[in-house]
Amino acid sequence: MTDADPVDDVVATIARSATEIRQGLVGRRGKADAENPSGETQAEADVWADELLADRLSSIDGVAQYASEERSDIVDCEDDRITVAVDPLDGSSNLKSNNTMGTVFGIYDEPLPAPGSALVASGWILYGPITTMAYARDGTVTKYELTGGERTVVEEDVTLPEDPLVYGFGGRVPDWPDDFREYVREIESNPDHKLRYGGAMIGDVNQVLTYGGIFAYPALEDSPRGKLRLQFEGNPIAYLIEAAGGRSSDGRQSILDVDPTDVHDRVPLHVGNADLIDRLEDALE
Ligand SMILES: O=P(O)(O)OC[C@H]1O[C@](O)(COP(=O)(O)O)[C@@H](O)[C@@H]1O
Ligand SMILES: [Mg+2]
Numbered sequence: 001m002t003d004a005d006p007v008d009d010v011v012a013t014i015a016r017s018a019t020e021i022r023q024g025l026v027g028r029r030g031k032a033d034a035e036n037p038s039g040e041t042q043a044e045a046d047v048w049a050d051e052l053l054a055d056r057l058s059s060i061d062g063v064a065q066y067a068s069e070e071r072s073d074i075v076d077c078e079d080d081r082i083t084v085a086v087d088p089l090d091g092s093s094n095l096k097s098n099n100t101m102g103t104v105f106g107i108y109d110e111p112l113p114a115p116g117s118a119l120v121a122s123g124w125i126l127y128g129p130i131t132t133m134a135y136a137r138d139g140t141v142t143k144y145e146l147t148g149g150e151r152t153v154v155e156e157d158v159t160l161p162e163d164p165l166v167y168g169f170g171g172r173v174p175d176w177p178d179d180f181r182e183y184v185r186e187i188e189s190n191p192d193h194k195l196r197y198g199g200a201m202i203g204d205v206n207q208v209l210t211y212g213g214i215f216a217y218p219a220l221e222d223s224p225r226g227k228l229r230l231q232f233e234g235n236p237i238a239y240l241i242e243a244a245g246g247r248s249s250d251g252r253q254s255i256l257d258v259d260p261t262d263v264h265d266r267v268p269l270h271v272g273n274a275d276l277i278d279r280l281e282d283a284l285e
């Protein structure tokens with residue numbers, strides 16, 4: 001064990017790996033002949049990015065466990081300080097059409113599965129026209145541009161803009177519960193609000209971080225826990241959006257207060273400006 005901060009080491013490793021992951025997408029746009037633990041068909045790139053991150057992150061001093069939505073089992077490492085949960089490629093179905101995707105990570109100080117209250121840092125990489133990173137630690141959010149493994153700060157103390165502008169809601173509209181559908185109608189009827197939906201949660205959440213607003217992948221009639229995963233997607237996103245002054249909710253409470261039972265648990269996810277999430281919780285009562 002060294003005295004280096006393992007959280008810094010993990011974030012630096014993910015930021016450095018982003019350039020390589022981006023380049024490695026070329027030639028890996030097909031499907032793998034396999035399913036992930038959530039029963040979804042994996043892309044070749046999902047499997048490849050998971051293996052790359054597992055190798056690198058599990059060998060960092062201080063990392064006790066590595067888990068990802070692309071593998072059933074948690075990787076146990078030789079240390080005991082922090083645990084890392086990753087969505088190696090969020091929105092990988094966008095590979096076929098060459099649209100936005102990302103990498104999402106949460107760093108916890110408890111064994112996985114851990115509640116969001118055990119997060120010590122979280123963030124995401126966005127593979128857009130350029131590669132950027134949003135990172136939260138100690139209640140502060142920083143945005144970076146990533147080039148060739150280098151991180152350049154582009155904004156510090158990032159907060160959600162006060163006047164919400166954008167909204168995006170996942171799942172099929174006929175599968176939404178009635179109370180959620182009514183809430184969406186209210187949001188859509190405000191002439192100041194614009195639809196922004198790209199099929200990669202992280203791209204849509206990054207729109208909310210940039211312009212203010214709300215993103216949700218709600219509970220569905222036949223899937224009351226929604227689609228997104230608590231450890232790899234819900235908690236890291238909620239931690240960062242709350243650090244930026246917004247709110248998260250599973251419909252009743254902060255996502256960070258949801259108790260996990262399994263590392264692959266799903267959670268209905270709603271994040272955005274606090275007043276929009278307050279109104280959502282009122283609408284779902
Ligand atoms: O295509 P659907 O079922 O509407 O789901 C879209 C959602 O699923 C996701 O792709 C799930 O993430 P993964 O791509 O990491 O599995 C989200 O990024 C996105 O918001
Ligand atoms: Mg995802």
Ligand SMILES: [Mg+2]
Binds near residue numbers: 069089091
């Ligand atoms: Mg994924």
